[in-house]
Amino acid sequence: MRWMWIDSVVEHEPGRRLVAVKNCSLAEEHLHDHFPAGPEGPADPVMPASLLLEGMAQTSGILVGSLGGFREKVVLAKIVSASIEGEVRPGQTVRYDAVVEQHDAAGAATKGVIDRWDHRRPGWVRLGAVELVFSHLDRNRSGQKFPEENFVFGENFRTILQTTGLDRLVSARD
Amino acid sequence: MSHTESPTAMGRDQIVKNVQEVLEEALGVDPEEVTMEATLTGDLKAESIDFLDIVFRLEKAFSTPQKPFKIGQGELFSENLLNDPELVKDGRITPKGLEVLRSKMPHLDFAVIEGDPQISRLPELFTVKSIVDFVERKLAA
Structure with missing residues (x-):
């Protein structure tokens, strides 16, 4: 499985909210480059903020997809705002808590917060907040056509949906 | 953004103010750039995907519990x-x-x-x- 930046969905309020977690692991190769040891000091493995954003986009994207039985091709259209202060290191857990603000046939707006759990100092610590806009690809303004198959909620996402029971929401294509 | 006023009672000045705020937030532009004659894509550099964001923000800015402000697809753009x-x-x-x-x-x-x-x-x-x-x-x- 590739490019999954959440490990599991832990809460789902249908039509409103979805919460997912991700465990940051030293087995992730990119952490050895972000940042490696150098003349300035020892290695400092930190989860890149761009991947925290990706995790929130995946969490929110699944939530938006669930609104339409995963029939729509939901794509991230716009990062309206994002503020992330604080870092996530190997051994810590990230939690993405997303709610739908607005949605219609063309897409959806979501709002979410990112929290961190450190097993040595238990308790969730707020890292930031992210507002996103998603578009339904088949209803794009230019009228451009895309393949029938839903490549957004393809094999990668299916595993997450199955392991968390969200696959019961998947409706057959009309 | 104020939601205290009833939208039916909202005067043009207040509508202009709310629309300007929506565009400032959606497009990240300065208040003085949002003149009445400014074009969205030309002067304010809006991209096609910003239109969905603008529609959502307008709905939020002008909805009240009594009267939701819902913009249909193709109604505004x-x-x-x-x-x-x-x-x-x-x-x-x-x-x-x-x-x-x-x-x-x-x-x-x-x-x-x-x-x-x-x-x-x-x-x-x-x-x-x-x-x-x-x-x-x-x-x-």
Whole structure:
């Protein structure tokens, strides 16, 4: 499985909210480059903020997809705002808590917060907040056509949906 | 943004203020850039995906618990309307196309492109004023 930046969905309020977690692991190769040891000091493995954003986009994207039985091709259209202060290191857990603000046939707006759990100092610590806009690809303004198959909620996402029971929401294509 | 006023009682000044705030937030532009004549894609550098964000923000800004402000697809912006060959031919809006657009989008001033109705000029019609007119007309409906 590739490019999954959440490990599991832990809460789902249908039509409103979805919460997912991700465990940051030293087995992730990119952490050895972000940042490696150098003349300035020892290695400092930190989860890149761009991947925290990706995790929130995946969490929110699944939530938006669930609104339409995963029939729509939901794509991230716009990062309206994002503020992330604080870092996530190997051994810590990230939690993405997303709610739908607005949605219609063309897409959806979501709002979410990112929290961190450190097993040595238990308790969730707020890292930031992210507002996103998603578009339904088949209803794009230019009228451009895309393949029938839903490549957004393809094999990668299916595993997450199955392991968390969200696959019961998947409706057959009309 | 204030939601205390009833939208039916909202005057044009307040509508202008709310629309300006929506555009400042959605497009990250400064207040002085959002003049009534400014075009969304030209002057304010809006991209197509910003239109969905603008629609969501307008709905939020002008909705009240008593009266939701819901903008239908193609009501404010001309989504998919112009893929019909009867309405657009060789990159130009046909007389029938202009007629359809006029009736569906009375908030736009088609006189601006009438002499040269190229489809590529349509974005010139989406000014801050056109959004204000759209909101004013819809609130009064």
